[in-house]
Amino acid sequence: MKHRKICLAILLGAVLIFGAAGCSNAKDTDAKTQTEAKEEQKDSGQENKETSDKESKKEDTKTDKKENTEAKENPDETAKKDTEKDADKNSADTQEPEEKNTPVQAGQAFIYVPDDNAEGWNVNQVEIAQVTADALIGQLVGAGVLTDSITVQNFEETEEEGQYVLKLDLSSNFKDSVRSMGTAGEILTIGAVVNSFLDTFQAEAIQITVDGGTLETGHEVYEGYMTHMDYQ
Structure with a gap:
């Protein structure tokens, strides 16, 4: 056991x-x-x-x-x-803000002034800050061709029948001024305005009106376009 x-x-x-x-x-x-x-x-x-x-x-x-x-x-x-x-x-780095106001280009103006013998014009070439109708009328006033009360009502540069032409509308006292002149004085004054604008703006013809209407004097009706004038 x-x-x-x-x-x-x-x-x-x-x-x-x-x-x-x-x-x-x-x-x-x-x-x-x-x-x-x-x-x-x-x-x-x-x-x-x-x-x-x-x-x-x-x-x-x-x-x-x-x-x-x-x-x-x-x-x-x-x-x-x-x-x-x-x-x-x-472009992104150098881009500059755009100019907001673009100045009117300066240039030369050709001012026709009746000579002392009333036989033609003396041409004065001057520098103006702005080539505008108002500036050119101001030059004619300063040269004694026009009275200082004459102002530009409207001015257009356009093209008609392939020609570069101007449309100049002056105040009514321009008509009053030339009507008070004799025939020779009227031709020399209107010719001074016509030739000064055509030479300065390098245009082929100009139409001058007063207060939107046709320029009429006691000697002539200036209707339509006028080309460069010569005194004879």
Whole structure:
């Protein structure tokens, strides 16, 4: 009986030892399996990353090759695009605000003044700040050809039948002024206005009216266009 109990005790101890060894081996196996799985996952992620990097590099290489090929095939077009880009950049950097007020161009005026013997005109060439009808009438007033009460009502530069012509409308006192003159004085005064405007504006003919109507004096009806006048 005693011998039997000893055998059972030995058998039980052996079972416990083998069981413990089995659990230990199982734990080691599980740990090894988990470690190997992690290593495989890590290697797989590394491989995926390397593959992705390789694919990205391939795409970049293809794009660079394509751009280089296009540049070689169309060098003029590429240079043109680069030039346009540089021009746009320079334009944006150097663009300045536009001038709001454009001054009237200065120039020369030709002023016809009746001579002292009433036989023709002396021509004075003067510089004026603004080439306008008002400025020219002002010069004629200053030279004593017209009275200072005469003003410009309207002035037009136009083209008719292929000719560059002028239309000058003066205040009614211009008619009153020339009607008070003799024939010679009237011709010299009107001729001074006609020739001064034609030479200054480089026009071929001029029409002079007063208050929008035909200029009539006691000696003549000045209707339509007049060309450069000569005194005879």
